[in-house]
Amino acid sequence: MSRSEDLRLIALAEFASAGYAATSLQRIADLVGASKASVLYHYDSKEQLLEAALAPALDDLSALIDATAASGLDLAHRAAFVERFVDYLLEHRQVVHLVINQGATLEDVPVMQSALVQMRRVADLFDLAAGSPVERLRYGIALGGAAYCLAAARQLDVVEEEPEILRAGLLAVISELLLPIADPAR
Template structure:
């Protein structure tokens, strides 16, 4: 039987790593465990990743780049309500595409506070706050928008087996209700 192609091994290592990080945490997962899960030697794993830190970066960098694109799209829109709607919809879709990573980040705080990741997450947090911050709105709205962001993340991590379309629909409906002033139009909706 032929050895897997290096690209194949790379993708399999990433897949096994995210599964094991979700199951055992980042600190609780060794490179040997990842190699065993993939069915390769530790030397074959070292061909792609010398350390777990390199592996973590390879897992998170593409996802965080994608989240930056969601934020870029929201920031380009005119009007606070439209920016917020684009952010919430993009964030839900982003988390649904990266459910396992959301679980890893939710369950293992060491990943989010890792020195290689923390500055990037802090930058993203600042950008999210900039989109959500609407000092013209009552404090109730500002608190609701913050609750909505955290709730989306938590729900994706807590309900990993709900189908994507069902969870997306439920989450966006809840966000709409949270951000709709009593007796008014949805604050996070509007035309482009």
């Protein structure tokens, strides 16, 4: 794995767990075993490093949304979407955690602005604007709760070592929360 790939992955882990502001370039350099100037050789700035860290997950989310928006999210497709979305959360847990917890304070960073737009598009798939406050609560609890569980999997003693059990459990609870949300086509 190349040095720039290493940097991107380690930066994401630190940005997600410690916070973007609390993660210095020096810290990332130390973790990677290089100098701060080397970090800035590969990425023009701390902000560009954040952009590189988020980009793959945002591309995947955009693809997921585009595929879903075409067919709509009526009841026939709801369960399938929830399953794909849970898989997305499992695969990109650090980015999701980062965006929903630090997004508001980083919204003047272009890539984070873009990420927040994508998250709103997911919410829009459920047509939450037309729904009740309880439906929006269900959605928020599902999203925020899943993100928290995946970020804090170790502290919650949720079996990271058995990803199929984690996936099945997460899918069951998230489905319970999201499937009852009213069919937007009604």
